Amino acid sequence: MPKFQTLKGFKDVLPEEFPYWRFVLGKAYDLADRYGFQQIDTPVLEETRLFLRGLQEGTAIILDKELYSFEDLDGASISLRPEFTAGIMRAYVQHGMHTRPKPVKLFAIGPLFRHEKPQAGRFRQHTQFNAELLGEEDPAADLEIMQLAYNLYRELGFQNISFQINSIGCPVCRPTYIETLVEYFETHYDELPQVDKRRLRVNPLRVLDTKEAATRALLIDAPKSVDHLCHDCAEHFDTLQGYLQALDLPYRVNFRLVRGFDYYVRTVFEVWAEELGAQNALCGGGRYDGLVESVGGPRTPGVGVGIGVERIVLSLKAQGVQPPALPRPVVMALHRGFEARLAALKLTDALRSAGVPAVTAFGERSLKSQLKSANKAGVRYAAIIAEDELAQGVATMRDMETGEQTKAPLDEIVAWVQKRRGG
RNA sequence: GUGGCCAUAGCUCAAUAGGCAGAGCACCUGGUUGUGGCCCAGGAGGUUACGGGUUCAAGUCCCGUUGGCCACCCCA
Known part of the structure; x- marks a missing residue:
């Protein structure tokens, strides 16, 4: 066994993986550009408080356990970012981005860290493509974020993908709904498994996405958030569904889909791929109109999505999608003797400068x-340069597929290769 | 944090009932003077994840640790 190895839950991305990675990230950049999102990058380290701001105590304790936190040399508590949104909101407020023309559309790509128990498609470091649309309440903003995610998967070649959507209301209508929900479950309290009794206490909405069969039976008659929306929330949700229908985006209203944080309002959604087992959620997103305020900025509506890159790569492989091959060297310059070697090095240099991937034999x-x-x-092609070739100022160009060999003057080889590459 | 399965060469895996650690692939070198793939020969690569225990003898049985996979938990 090696003396050193990656930390638990971390992994190396080896060269064989990169056709997939470049495919996914290339498409992500491409779509972000086409949708008019601008790139932002925030530090991997932030003040710990940023990630734990204003959370209910129970939730904060749980999250705290998954946060990579440590004390800086000056004693400050700092943490590796577990998500993108908080840092982006911090930057939005810090740089007064609310004065920019609305909406402000931002995307980011980079690593996130959570001290979780590793599992299928879940690592302690993972890479996310994140998009945020700030300053717009129109359901068309929700739609745009959803389209961005959907089309990323579609253009990558995913089959059978669809949305699960729900509306979890807002600070006006949600408290009443949660009350109704808690009341309902309390009348069935004894039928609830231990986990769900705890959920009911810590985070009642989470009971809805339980995996317990006993609770799921109770869910059939449980009150649904969509039936308890205020007028504005109901209208927002209806309009969004109208948009989804108009654009032929497949979706299902899933009343069990929730988010556990107060700043989430109205729309929550996930993209699901069929036949991917327990982890069928490819990504999740939602509206968070209270978030900018929670980090000290003006009240600003927003909607965003986080898309895990590792999970996409896994799914692409599972679906047998072949990513485009990465460029490989086209020419290798072979040589015999010192002078020939210099000529080979010069030839390789000329090829590379002309945009032809080339290497020299060592x-x-x-x-x-x-x-x-x-x-x-x-x-x-192998470009062979030995004594004979050197004397004639040529290289023997060997086609490695056909074995055919022709001689070409050294200073014409770039053109010789480009002509045959169809350039 | 809880539970189940697992760990032998870089990779995929063998190794009778506890009895000398192996194969294929990959890698390196060679098969003569300037020509690859196929083939042939050779080489390198292991404290059997780590630590302890049982035994004349442990890759094999037992305990612990670490790591991996899977499910739960959680999922910003």
């Missing part, structure tokens, strides 16, 4: 050995 090994290297590197 060392002073036999031509045979160098050809083996060229074969393993998968290059299309």
Whole structure:
């Protein structure tokens, strides 16, 4: 066993993975551009308080346990970011971004850290593509965030994806709903499994997305948030559904879909892919009109989504989607003798400058050995430069697929290769 | 945090009933003077995850630890 290994829940991304990563991230950038989102990057480390601000005590304790927190050299408590949104909201307020033309549309890509028990598609460090739309209450904003997520999956080649949506109301209508919900479960208190008794106490909405069969039976008759929305929330939800229908976006209202935080309002949604087992949620998002305020800014509506990149990569593999191949060296310059080697180095340099991926054989090994290297590197052409070629000022260009060989003047090789690459 | 399954070479896996740690793939070198793939020969690569225990003898049985997978919990 190696002397050192990655920490529990962390992993290396090896070269074989990168066709997938570049495919996903390339598409993410592309879509963000097309949707008019601007990129923002915030520090990986922030004040711990930022991540635990204004949470109910029970929730704060749980989250605290999953936060990578430590004391800085000056004694300040700092933490690795467990999510993007808090840092982006902090930046929004700190830089007075509320004075920018609304809506402010931001996206970010980078690592997040949570001290969780590792599991399928869940690591202690994961990468997220995050989009936030701030300053707009129109359900079309919710729609835009949802479209962004949906089309990312669609354009990556995902099949059978659809939305699960719900509206969890707002500070006006939610408290009454939660009261009704708690009352309902209290009349069935003895039928509730231990976990759900606890949930009912700590975070009642969470009882709705329980995995306990006994509780799920009770859910059939449980009050639904969509039936307890205030006028504005109901209208917002109706309008959003009208948009989804108009745009042919497949969705289901799922009254069990919730978020556990107070600043979430109205729309919550997830994108689901069929046949992905227990972890069928590809991403989740929602509206958080109270969030900017909670970090000290003006009251600002907002809606956002977080999309886990590792989970996409896993799903792409599970669905057998082939990402485009990454560029490989096209030419390897082989050489024999010191002068030839210099010529090979110059040739490689010229090819690279012209945009042709090229490498030089290293060392002073036999031509045979160098050809083996060229074969393993998968290059299309071996440019052989030895005494004869040097004397004539040419290279022997060997096509590694057909074995065909032709000589070409050294200063014409760039053009020779480009012509054959169809450039 | 709770529970189940698992851990042998870089990878995939063997190793009778507890009795000398192996194969395939991958890697390196060679198969003569300037030519790859296939083939052949050779090489390197292991404290059997780690620590303890039982035994004449442990990869194999027992305990602990670490790590992985799966489910729960949680999911900003």
